[in-house]
Amino acid sequence: MAATKPIAAPRPTPGVRRGATHSGVTHVRAYQSSHYTIVGNHLAQHRALSLTAIGLAVHILSLPQGAPVDIRSLADRFPEGRDRIAFGLRELETHGYLERVRERADGGRFVTRTYAHNAPALTRSRAEAPGIRDEPVVSVAPVTRAVPVAPAVPLAVAEVAGAEGADVPVPEEPPPVPLEACEQEPFSSEHRDKASALLAGLRRTDYRFTLSRKDVERLTPAVVAWFDNGASRAAVIHAMTADVPVPLKSPAGFLAHRLREGLPPPLPPLSPFTAPGEDTPPAPVATTPKLWGERWKDCEGDCTRVLPTAGPERVCRDCRARRAATAPMPALVPAPAV
Template structure:
């Protein structure tokens, strides 16, 4: 018998392929004669863009001309929410792959046109507080008649002009008067674009609107999308108070403002203002008051002369039943 070798070749595992290349991606390429999009490596391998922004840019580059690429259309197409899509669009704008410009159409409406750049364009950086542009001080210049040509100024600097032939140069005792310079105060420095506008002064609500303010501030308990700012609450409070003045209850106002909300709610304050303005009910009619009957004293109790039954009557006599009976029943 042959001797068994301890270093025999192990059995091959058919499920695992043997390779000499390191681990990583292996491209399986195929020829695509049509329906393909060329995307540069500067976008697909961008070191600062998020994966959502890179994928969204590739999708936008693959769309035909005129396809809608607004936030609402992209949110209906992809499972990502509106916030992630809006953040990705801002990334592409920051790095020069996207540019959104508001333009006026022939009908007079304002539309947003989106320009998708296959190559990134240079985006000028917004200057910070240290690099803010310095306002130039305007200087008033003399009129054209009082100015001398620049060639003559350069030629006469540092040396005297020779006198013409036949004439004697007379030195001037006083220098030629210069053109007056008007001092102009510098204009106020323009506000930088990176600074937000100052917040408007918030009006103090009227004490009569306290109930309306509490109702509007609590709408977010019914739907998170109905979260209103302090300014919107104070602005809409008088309209809710008008509903209370016509007899509407708090439950009626809440049902009117929260029922049948649209799926895409962009401006909750505008929707609430529209419903408060157009769906206010009529005031309740005043209740009809019936005239009060005059108070009369009841008749005294009497005993019937025929059956000796008690009844009320203004005068003694017979009761109603005895009066309706034949007179022969009571004959002696």
């Protein structure tokens, strides 16, 4: 009988420290100086998200600014179909990791901006907490000059149909205006609350206009001056956010310059119907509209249609065609013999 040889234990992988547990995963972490993405455990271990949604969220957070994240682009990148990708994106929207906003761009076009939140709960708590100023976040994309971005929108992706590869003229930023030029003495106006709410909500239109509470208080008198001169809310927003230069160095100074230089004159009073010394124009004669029975008449055919009273027709077109089709044919008279 042959002797039984004992099975040798597998040797551990060289360079890897043996784990203290007998089963399960053992992490082998190597230091990375670049090309990595920080993902919170609230996303990686989310109980309600599917594995497809978690993978999509990690992939979107690793993309640079401006990368397309629509369903077609993701379906071309991954083997999953469009239905699974669309379902995963809806999951991320439901739990706050993705936000799609329809915004108006330059030239009157509408674009869909996708905001990817790496920590939606933290962003929401900071936005709701009073007296906390948003800290600037530097984009991870390789740019010549870092643009401050509010933490509420750590990744903004613009998906513009037909705008890829087009040369768009970039306006130049005017010289910044000191905010002290917009400061005035304390005042009370009926438009103060509306102006303050407009300035605080500008970040919904463009994330670059995320203003601090102090900047909002300084710019409020300038917006109130627009409202006092008869400008509408849409006109004020368009005057402040149209043709914004890239990059925007000082959002508050840029808005102060726009509000000061573009202030419209007050609306003139409504002119009276007559000037002094002129004859009073005759009062307009009130005309009584005709009744329904005076404007329309019934068709004399077999239908229930109505015809205009002013027209010469007494029978509608369909009744005339029906009568012509049912009318007897005239008898043929033989030609006389020659």
